[in-house]
Amino acid sequence: MERGLPFETGRSSEGELLVSFKVPLTFENAAEIWEGLNTLIARNDNSPLVLDLSGVTKVDSAGVALLRSLRRLCRRKGIGLRIESVQPTIQHFLDHFDRNAEVQVQPPPLREPLVARLDAYLVGQAKELKGFARFCSSVFVVAVRSVRRLRRFRWRETFYYLQLAGSDAMTILFLITFLLGVVMAFQAAIQLKQFGANIYVADLVSLALARELAPVFTAMLLAGRSGSFFAAEIGTMKVGEELDALAVMGFDPIEFITLPKVLALMIAAPLLTMWANFAGILGAIAVSGLSLDLTPYAFMHEVFTAITFGDIAGGLLKAEVFAILIALVGCFRGFETSMGADSVGRQTTAAVVSGLFLIIFADAILTVLYYLLGW
Amino acid sequence: MTSPTSSEAQYALCAENVSLGYGDRIILENINFCVEHGQIVTILGGSGCGKTTFMKGLVGLLKPTQGRFELYGKDISALSAEGWLDWVSKRVGVLFQSGALIGSLTLAENVALPIREFSNTPKEMLDEIVRLKLAMVRLEGYGSYYPAELSGGMKKRAGLARALALDPNILFCDEPTGGLDPVISAEIDDLLLELNYLLGITMIVITHDLPTIMAISDWSIMIDGDARGIIASGAPRDIANSSDPRVYDFFHRQVSRGKA
Numbered sequence: 001m002e003r004g005l006p007f008e009t010g011r012s013s014e015g016e017l018l019v020s021f022k023v024p025l026t027f028e029n030a031a032e033i034w035e036g037l038n039t040l041i042a043r044n045d046n047s048p049l050v051l052d053l054s055g056v057t058k059v060d061s062a063g064v065a066l067l068r069s070l071r072r073l074c075r076r077k078g079i080g081l082r083i084e085s086v087q088p089t090i091q092h093f094l095d096h097f098d099r100n101a102e103v104q105v106q107p108p109p110l111r112e113p114l115v116a117r118l119d120a121y122l123v124g125q126a127k128e129l130k131g132f133a134r135f136c137s138s139v140f141v142v143a144v145r146s147v148r149r150l151r152r153f154r155w156r157e158t159f160y161y162l163q164l165a166g167s168d169a170m171t172i173l174f175l176i177t178f179l180l181g182v183v184m185a186f187q188a189a190i191q192l193k194q195f196g197a198n199i200y201v202a203d204l205v206s207l208a209l210a211r212e213l214a215p216v217f218t219a220m221l222l223a224g225r226s227g228s229f230f231a232a233e234i235g236t237m238k239v240g241e242e243l244d245a246l247a248v249m250g251f252d253p254i255e256f257i258t259l260p261k262v263l264a265l266m267i268a269a270p271l272l273t274m275w276a277n278f279a280g281i282l283g284a285i286a287v288s289g290l291s292l293d294l295t296p297y298a299f300m301h302e303v304f305t306a307i308t309f310g311d312i313a314g315g316l317l318k319a320e321v322f323a324i325l326i327a328l329v330g331c332f333r334g335f336e337t338s339m340g341a342d343s344v345g346r347q348t349t350a351a352v353v354s355g356l357f358l359i360i361f362a363d364a365i366l367t368v369l370y371y372l373l374g375w
Numbered sequence: 376m377t378s379p380t381s382s383e384a385q386y387a388l389c390a391e392n393v394s395l396g397y398g399d400r401i402i403l404e405n406i407n408f409c410v411e412h413g414q415i416v417t418i419l420g421g422s423g424c425g426k427t428t429f430m431k432g433l434v435g436l437l438k439p440t441q442g443r444f445e446l447y448g449k450d451i452s453a454l455s456a457e458g459w460l461d462w463v464s465k466r467v468g469v470l471f472q473s474g475a476l477i478g479s480l481t482l483a484e485n486v487a488l489p490i491r492e493f494s495n496t497p498k499e500m501l502d503e504i505v506r507l508k509l510a511m512v513r514l515e516g517y518g519s520y521y522p523a524e525l526s527g528g529m530k531k532r533a534g535l536a537r538a539l540a541l542d543p544n545i546l547f548c549d550e551p552t553g554g555l556d557p558v559i560s561a562e563i564d565d566l567l568l569e570l571n572y573l574l575g576i577t578m579i580v581i582t583h584d585l586p587t588i589m590a591i592s593d594w595s596i597m598i599d600g601d602a603r604g605i606i607a608s609g610a611p612r613d614i615a616n617s618s619d620p621r622v623y624d625f626f627h628r629q630v631s632r633g634k635a
Contacts, residue, residue, distance in 0.1 A: 027494045027496065027542070028494075030494075030500060031496055031497055031500070034499075034500055060542040061504050061507055061540075062494070062496060062504060064504075065496075065500045065503035065504040065507060066500055068503050068507075069499050069500050092573075093573065093574075096573055097507055097510075097511075338523065342478040342479045342523075
């Protein structure tokens with residue numbers, strides 16, 4: 001007999017290994033018994049095993065699993081196994097499981113080779129891109145159609161989303177771009193101070209903001225706040241069968257859901273970009289006034305000589321393009337949601353990531369285009 | 376499984392003067408009842424009468440504003456978080472209305488979740504238990520599926536497998552047959568009866584499905600939203616012909632005379 005084990009062992013006259021349990025076969029003891037029996041079987045010289053259950057008063061699922069796992073282990077090792085002296089109630093319990101659960105163990109699915117997975121990934125990406133292009137074109141068609149019936153357009157929703165994406169974002173956008181102006185002014189000052197060219201801080205900051213940074217930062221904020229919101233909202237609607245309900249009632253989900261969002265962002269983005277320009281320049285003025293001996297008046301005077309209407313308009317045009325892309329990709333991801341709550345989360349993340357990528361991608365194209373056109 | 380409960384308490388569950396509500400809004404008050412070991416008790420009531428609130432109170436998701444619940448003789452309303460884990464979590468299984476499976480885990484992982492958390496079962500046995508549990512609810516072979524890939528009835532059965540993972544003494548079911556067709560409903564009824572008979576699990580089933588009530592109940596408790604409490608209690612065949620029009624109308628699918 002081994003010390004501390006929850007069972008006793010012995011030999012029968014026929015040389016079988018006798019194991020009699022002293023404790024109930026339950027969740028509390030099953031793990032310990034399993035470990036003990038495993039060592040016992042490993043040390044055993046392949047003589048048949050006899051389990052004596054006369055001392056067992058209770059068996060639960062863990063106990064059943066223990067006996068079944070043991071049976072499988074013995075079969076694998078070619079050891080005979082017999083279970084005896086089972087109390088009738090427990091036998092009844094065990095029989096039920098045997099009747100119910102003669103299940104074959106399924107092999108885990110094989111992992112596909114790397115090339116095949118890469119292939120599948122690329123095909124998936126291409127399909128997604130195609131889907132997005134098709135979505136954009138259908139939004140365009142629906143938009144053209146709805147221009148002819150403006151009275152039916154959902155203006156209330158448009159203003160709701162305008163408030164959500166626009167005015168609700170003003171505080172955080174101000175904070176971000178104000179600090180951006182501060183940082184840019186400081187960075188520029190370090191270089192320009194060496195040449196006594198402090199005044200050009202104004203040129204640098206205002207041009208960079210108007211042409212590039214204000215629209216891009218605004219767009220990034222919109223992608224994070226509104227693109228994700230659109231995706232999550234539409235995704236939840238899809239999971240809740242609201243989209244199906246709309247379709248059955250005869251609404252076009254694109255017209256009903258997408259257009260107000262796109263229009264709201266198209267209105268919000270240029271306004272927010274102007275707001276970002278304002279906040280950024282305010283930040284730069286604060287730094288210049290405090291550490292570069294530049295008065296606000298001198299700063300603004302320099303800004304007006306450096307910057308043209310074209311710079312600002314170019315920035316606003318960029319913002320407009322970004323806004324359309326963000327709204328479209330947000331809605332597209334929402335519609336892509338499949339059943340299941342985790343899908344909403346995944347598509348929301350995808351909306352932000354694709355939105356950010358599209359912003360940078362469009363920015364690069366537009367910047368090259370402006371350069372070629374001499375803007 | 377031989378003895379249905381490990382406790383010596385007289386009742387599996389008792390409610391004493393319990394009131395439940397959200398903030399100042401009282402939904403149910405002065406609830407008193409006891410459930411015997413191994414019984415199947417159905418809690419009935421019309422839509423919006425507070426059945427789900429009642430269930431939340433029973434499983435501890437909602438603290439009673441007054442009174443106490445006793446589970447196997449212990450006042451669970453006053454338990455600490457650790458005491459809760461020790462006394463309640465291991466004794467209680469809950470089947471939620473929609474199955475409430477974790478969407479990011481497969482069925483097998485869903486069932487394994489409580490076992491892995493609350494016992495030190497080795498991997499090989501864990502897999503075996505999961506297979507047994509899934510077979511028990513007739514979902515063998517679906518272990519690698521995600522909940523989103525299953526039908527409503529399958530989700531409920533999988534939810535049941537997870538609720539039974541740790542062999543609870545008492546099982547709460549919130550509308551186990553809600554939204555299912557009569558055949559699948561009958562299948563779930565049979566499953567509950569079988570589990571009750573075989574494993575001796577005490578069951579508290581919240582439902583307003585008449586065939587289910589008639590098929591499985593040892594005892595029924597009817598609650599009413601306007602009365603904010605229990606209006607009838609007894610074997611379903613006895614209370615079906617109650618003189619109380621609210622109870623009678625419920626059992627005979629009649630438009631309420633008060634509201635018609």
